[in-house]
Amino acid sequence: MTATFAILKRELLTYFVSPLAYVFLGVFLFLAGVFFYLGIALTGEASLRVMMGNVSISLMFVLPMLTMRHFAEEQKTGTFEMLMTSPVSPVAILVGKWLASLTLCLLMLLGTGLFVAILAYYGEPDWGVIATSYLGLFLTCGVFCAGGLFASSLTDDQVAAGMGGIVLLMPLWLVGSASSLVGEEWQARLDHLALLPHLRSFTKGVIDTADLSYFALLTFGFLFLTFRTLESRRWR
Amino acid sequence: MIEVEHLTKRYGAFTAIEDVSFSVPKGHVLGFIGPNGAGKTTTMRVLTGFLPATEGRAVVAGFDVFEDPVEVKRRVGYLPETPPLYRELTVGEYLRFCAELRDLPRADRLRRVGEVMERVGLRGWERRVLGTLSKGYRQRVGLAQALLHNPPVLILDEPTSGLDPAQNVGVRELIAGLAGDHTIILSTHILPEVEALCAQVVLINKGKIAASGTMEAVRAQAAPAYYRVSLHAAGVEPAAVARAVGALAEVKVVQPDGEALRVESEPGVDPRPAIASMAVGRGWGVSGLERTIPTLEEAFLSIVGREGA
Amino acid sequence: MALSRQWRRRLAYGGNATLVTGLVLALLGVVYGVADRNRARFDFSSDSANQLQPDTLKKLELLAADGQEVEVIAFSSQEGKADTFFRNRAMKDLLAELDVHSATVKTRFVDFDRERLTAESLGVTEYGHLVVRRGEQRVDLKAREIFRNQGTGAERSLEFLGESAFSRAAAQLLSNRRKVIYTLRGHGELDPDERGPGGLSELKALLDQENYELKPLDFFFDRERTGAPTVPQDAAALLIARPKAALTDAEEDALITYVASGGAVGIFWDPGAPLPDLVERLGVTSPEGVVMDKLRVFPYNDRPVPTYGGHAMVEDLREERIVTVVAHAAPVRVPEELPAWITPSTVLRTSRDGWIDRGGVLDKGAAVYEPDIDLIGPVDMAVALELSPGQGGLVNEGKRVSRVLLMGDADALSNMIMGEGPGNPSFAVNAARWLTWDDARLAVVGKPTRVRRLALTEEDQGRIRWLVLGLLPALSILAGGAVWANRRGR
Structure with missing residues (x-):
């Protein structure tokens, strides 16, 4: 627990003492701002639904860039060796890093609170829907951070880790719109794998245990794979 | 304190180390020498629990590395070849992080960080960013990190590589000061360092132990002792002198060595009495009969050269 | 000990590790499968917009009972029209909910513009249409049954009634029992089997689609009858379409008995035709004369354009401004004072310029209002009455409310006018629905989904743009x- 927290603190410190986190925050808030503005300008609705869908897709590209250094850089600079020779289980390291990127995500989402304030000032948003939307987006962040970590654990090249993360996560988006390739029948099945159909429940105000388990299991799966990769880096 | 038995580590078809066994008593300093790629780093990684061995076992500070890796890691301070630093952090931030990582009691953390910084000569460097430090200072931070939890066992992979001579001496003194309280394994290229610090040496080559034991033993194992014999025989050809010495039953090999002769014998046989009496019998003067032990460097070269050729 | 160490190493490393990893991932898949089949859903939207109503869920359950697949095919709304975005989204949301709550429902959202072929193969010619199919059965829901615009300007709102529409369709799929509407015969009534202009064959076909069966009821030629004539037990309603001769006493009695037991009767007549006693018993009269109006269906002189009253059966038609045509209609007069057990409601009446023409001169072939001869309007042409049981009324205590539709024009149902009046088919079907208590299919009930509009001026938009695209990112970059x-300084 102490170790997880130590790693979480260290990662956050690293984020915030380098310009990296701020650039990310800036880029993300700008993208989200574009989607938010377009959403309300085109539909004239006091809601974040248009933004949520688009933001989740842009996170798919942004978050692997955020997590790419986690293991790749540690492998490269040798700090990974220090972590692994400390009396700390790999799981604690993994969870610490995952929580660190998730904390940054939380800050990013907190930044979009301005949008909610704008909606509340000019209109009457549905607070229940906004709350569940944010929950859904946060869970999405959890999946993407775990996937990005997995990609990062596979290589010691940061750029490859970032790109790999995007390539790894992309199918979660693409399988949701493959109906023209595989037909309606299979699309219905693929929708179980796709991220957006699960996120959609949240963005319309519904919390479904099946959707919750989708996000939880996917996150766990990626973290588990990362764990196995870290282990295997020692014997391969 | 450290027991290594028949350790073997394979990466697929490649064997990094094979059947490595040695032990280090408490408070001793073991020098780990060998050419690059001999398996030093691999052995150290196995001992620190970073790599699992394919076969064999290693017990460090009373715990099996494979069975109780966490207990072992608690008792080992490890300085990898390149100091494991986060470039963005300051010295203080980094060491405090390491202290937390090693699970030092909250109350002790700051005190230990201060002590260790003092010890490695980093006083007043707390707020410096690691990425801007020189190689020597990075090495010191790395060492500080290994010492933080006051581990009974220290494993240092090339602690002096890349340092200037003055820094070198500093680190060497530091390690000498640590011996006694800590059991230390030290790998290095710099043989004088080993001679200065280590009571015990393991010479590893191509993944196998080529020689091990006390300094003398290793030297003797690597290249047997020989004798420098200086005889003064007026009017006799040096070649004839050499032949006369070589004719003695106790002498195995005779080679000219400048003005003198280099004489080798079977192990355990001292040819000096025979040579002396022979010289006295012929009326030759004897100005030197010295037993010479080869330097570590000679031993190293003789082994690496012998097998590496 | 040595063996177990070896074994543990094997599990943790190498090929076995890959196997273990694979097994764990497969397990995750299984867990998801279980979670997908046993889900709990909680709707946190403030008006529970996504929560399907218990009634709908019940119907989905019933539909799933025999395992037969139910196809729900929704068509997109027209691109570029106001609210298309909201319409499509609301529809997709509904489809998702249906999908989640039923194993047998297969939903599909079809882009009407891009997938013309699908639309054609289903015979759909309208944006925003919804088709619900099960086996041979098929129910079509029109866009105007699903979407409804309310108010104008800033008050404008879109109501989405998709769930109730689907619910109705499901009810139709579920009701295997066709309701029977008896049509009285034997007095020269309009004949459901007659295909000529004066017949009701089109009405019969129309009602058949809606799962109603028009069955003739002939008190004279009923061979199985013993004793006095009665309306059969299975009658959902009785239709009397312009008898040319008066009913016999026995028949009148049968009719009264039927109403007394809570039966529903629709009586349609034309000027001059005899009326059953029942009408009189209700206090309703049909004064001599023909209903006229300055608003007439061109080029006819005897076809006033009726306006719709407040009754539920014509709500949709009034909403959509679809005209029902009547020809040569007789007035229906409901007295000001009615007993408490009768609740009247106007269905069709003339405009404010209508009157009852009782003869006089013609102007270019058309009747004109002559105050000394004619009776001033507006005049009712169709009236719906609900007769509460008891209270000294016609309907017996303990029976259900009896519904009676009285209309001074039978031609409106005939093949001749049915094809001409744009609103006549809906009017006829709605009349049948009302009489048979299929109100759910008539007035769409259920919760409409509201769109939360954001009213922004140009200035507001500019301000928001600046805040969102400029200030926020700039702040983080500055930080x-x-x-x-600061760090570089060290």
């Missing part, structure tokens, strides 16, 4: 710059 400069 980054400050930290970087």
